Amino acid sequence: MSTEADVAAAPAPVTSSKPSPLAELGQNLGSVKYLNRRFWVLAFIYTLDGAAYFGILNLLTLYLGGDVKMSDRWSGFGVSYMSGALTLCMALFGGIVDRIGVRKTMLIAISVGLAGRSLLLAAPGFLWAAPLAFAALTMMAFSAGIVMSSAYAGVKQATDARTSAIGFSLLYAFMNGGSVVESFVSPLVREAFGMRGVFVMCTALTAVYLLVHFVLYPREAEPAAKTDAPTIVEPAAAKTAWRDHPLAQPRFMFFIFVLLGVRTLFAHQWLTMPAYIMRAYPAEVGARMEWINGLINPAIIFFCTPLVAALTGRVHVVRMMIIGTLVSACATFLLVPGPNLSALIGYIVIFSLGEAMWSSRFLEYVGQIAPANRVGLYMGVANIPWFLAKFTTGFYSGFMLEKFCPPAGAQDTSTLWLIYAFVGLSSPLGLILAQKWLMRR
Numbered sequence: 001m002s003t004e005a006d007v008a009a010a011p012a013p014v015t016s017s018k019p020s021p022l023a024e025l026g027q028n029l030g031s032v033k034y035l036n037r038r039f040w041v042l043a044f045i046y047t048l049d050g051a052a053y054f055g056i057l058n059l060l061t062l063y064l065g066g067d068v069k070m071s072d073r074w075s076g077f078g079v080s081y082m083s084g085a086l087t088l089c090m091a092l093f094g095g096i097v098d099r100i101g102v103r104k105t106m107l108i109a110i111s112v113g114l115a116g117r118s119l120l121l122a123a124p125g126f127l128w129a130a131p132l133a134f135a136a137l138t139m140m141a142f143s144a145g146i147v148m149s150s151a152y153a154g155v156k157q158a159t160d161a162r163t164s165a166i167g168f169s170l171l172y173a174f175m176n177g178g179s180v181v182e183s184f185v186s187p188l189v190r191e192a193f194g195m196r197g198v199f200v201m202c203t204a205l206t207a208v209y210l211l212v213h214f215v216l217y218p219r220e221a222e223p224a225a226k227t228d229a230p231t232i233v234e235p236a237a238a239k240t241a242w243r244d245h246p247l248a249q250p251r252f253m254f255f256i257f258v259l260l261g262v263r264t265l266f267a268h269q270w271l272t273m274p275a276y277i278m279r280a281y282p283a284e285v286g287a288r289m290e291w292i293n294g295l296i297n298p299a300i301i302f303f304c305t306p307l308v309a310a311l312t313g314r315v316h317v318v319r320m321m322i323i324g325t326l327v328s329a330c331a332t333f334l335l336v337p338g339p340n341l342s343a344l345i346g347y348i349v350i351f352s353l354g355e356a357m358w359s360s361r362f363l364e365y366v367g368q369i370a371p372a373n374r375v376g377l378y379m380g381v382a383n384i385p386w387f388l389a390k391f392t393t394g395f396y397s398g399f400m401l402e403k404f405c406p407p408a409g410a411q412d413t414s415t416l417w418l419i420y421a422f423v424g425l426s427s428p429l430g431l432i433l434a435q436k437w438l439m440r441r
Contacts, residue, residue, distance in 0.1 A: 032170075034162055034163050035158070035159070035163055035167060036158055038154065038158040038217070038218050039155060039159065041212065041213070041217050041218075042102075042151055042154045042155060042171070042217075043170060043171055044174075044212060045106070045147075045151070045209045045217075046147070046151045046171055046174055046175055046178075047174040047175065047177060047178040048178060048205045048208060048209040048212075049113075049144070049151075049175075049206075049209060050174070050176070050177075050178035050179050051202070051205055052113075052117070052182075052202040052203075052205045052206050052209075053144050053202075054178075054179040054182060054183070054294060054298075055179075055182040055183075055201070055205075056117065056120075056198075056199060056202050057079070057082075057270050058186065058270060058274060058289075058294045059186070059195055059198060059199075059274065060079045060082070060270065061075045061078075061270065062075075062195065062274050062275065062278065063120075063195055063196075063199065064078050065275070066195065067124040067195070067196065068123055068124055068129050068130060068133045069129065069130075070130055070133075071402070072275070072398035072401045072406075073398030073402065074130070074398065075398055076271050076272075076393075076394045076396075076397040076398030076399075077394045077395060077398065078133065078134060079394060080267065080271060080390055080391055080392070080393055080394020080395070080397070081134070081141075081391070081394065082137040082138075082140060083270070083390040084387055084391030084394075085137070085141035085142075085145075086141040086144050086145045086148075087145065087386060087387040087390065088141075088145075089141055089144075089146060090146075090148065090149055093142065093145070093146055097146070097149055098153075102150050102153055102154040102217075103213075103217050103218075105149075105150045106146075106147060106150045106151075106213055106217070107210075107213060107214065108146070109143045109146035109147045109150060110143065110147060110213060112139050112142055112146075113139065113140055113143025113144065113147065113206055114203065114207055116135075116136045116137070116139030116140040116142075116143060117136070117199070117202060117203040117206055119132060120133060120137070120140070120199065121196065121199050151171060152171070155167045176299075176301060176302045177298075177302070179294065179298045180295055180298050180302070182202075182290075182294075183290045183291065183293075183294030183295035183298075184290075184291065184295055186198050186290040186294070187287060187288045187289065187290050187291060189201055190287075190290075191287060251437065251440075254430075254434060254438075255438060256385050257385050258426075258427055258430035258434070259325065259362070259385060259427050260385050260389055260427070261329070261423050261425070261426035261427040261430075262325045262424050262427035263385060263386055263389035263390075264389050264393045264420070264423055264424065265328060265332060265351070265420065265423075265424045266355075266389070267389055267390050267393035267394070267397075268393065268397065268420060269293065269297070271393055271397040271398075272397050272400070272401060272416075272420075273293050274289060275401055275407075276413065276416075277293060277344070279406070279407055279411070280339040280405060280411060280413050281339055281341065281344075292345065292348065293348070296345070296348045296349060296352065297348060297351075297352045297355075300349065300352035300353060300356060301352060301355060301356055301359075304352070304356040307356075308356045312357070318431065318435055318438045319435075320357055320358060321358045321362065321431055322431045322432055322435065323354075323357055324354045324355070324357030324358025325354065325358050325424075325427045325431065326354070326428035327350060327351075327353060327357060328350075328351050328354030328355055328358070328424065329421060329424035329425045329427065330421075331346075331347050331354060332347065332351070332417055332420055332421035332424055333418075334346050334347040334350070335347055335413070335417035335421075336414050336417050336418050336421065337414065338413060338414055339413060400416055400419070401416075404416035
């Protein structure tokens, strides 16, 4: 499951020779014993935060449409607003952790998240339910974005050269693991206590890891953040600096924006898929919706991404991007013939395998094309299309559901997925057409 943390935390690629994948794996596993208390508390918190965040996200369109009484259009926009605002909050407020430290930042962020999830639970009981729900979504977006930034900053502080690689890998794995476990438990809770029962569970998890953070996270002074002295930029230097900025690099900008099509397919996993499964499939399938839509993808990403990276390390990045995005986009055509459970599961499996092929290689290409002293800046700008994909997809996903997959009446899900498949195909086709240009060093 792709997250902004993947971009934020990705280390700059190196050009020196590396040990074999098996030798590197053995070295990393051996360094686990050197991880300290600060890391393990962060890992526990981030695991529960992933479970709470994705537990609510998986059902959010259904909750906004059912309990909050929003239309499909406003439900889609609400979910898109929250996921897009998360990225924006990371960009605007992520630097807070550098000023006040990981412990205080996470304490604030988790508290805001707990208040937001509590408000979302309470919103249906008020006259102004929709505005209150949007206020809750804003608080939850702020919390998730800042917890993410703080967690990776904390792991950087808690690790050294010996434990850094395994520390970041484990943190990402635990986040996906929390999502997998919650997705397994969610339909069981929903069957016994309804959708609000799942939201209560996720809110309670937030209270648990807030308490764990307050009690167990070390209070000793944290390493001071490094700051660069201010410099005066002359006009000529400013012009040179702008020419070196990623926004002024045509090849880089084309590369990150050509992926907008396939990235919209990711957004449909929580904007369209929950309502599609609940409305177009029998009730017994809808009762286990989270197993289908929220469990398979992160499990495949968790196991297959490092394996695929090891097996295809010698394949050019752009070629892997073409293959991976083509696999993900073409998987959508499995849904075109109409609702079929085997085709639905096949779609998720194949789509996830495509994601495993290209998601990590995307960061590699960004790192390759960036100047050595601007890798961090390029990684940050590379997040812009992901923000746009999440934010803009919600503007039309609800309309498409109302038109092609309404809760009652005739449905035409074949046209729905055919349109989305062609939107997704724009990415691999664009990469194929620009392949030679993109592969120039």
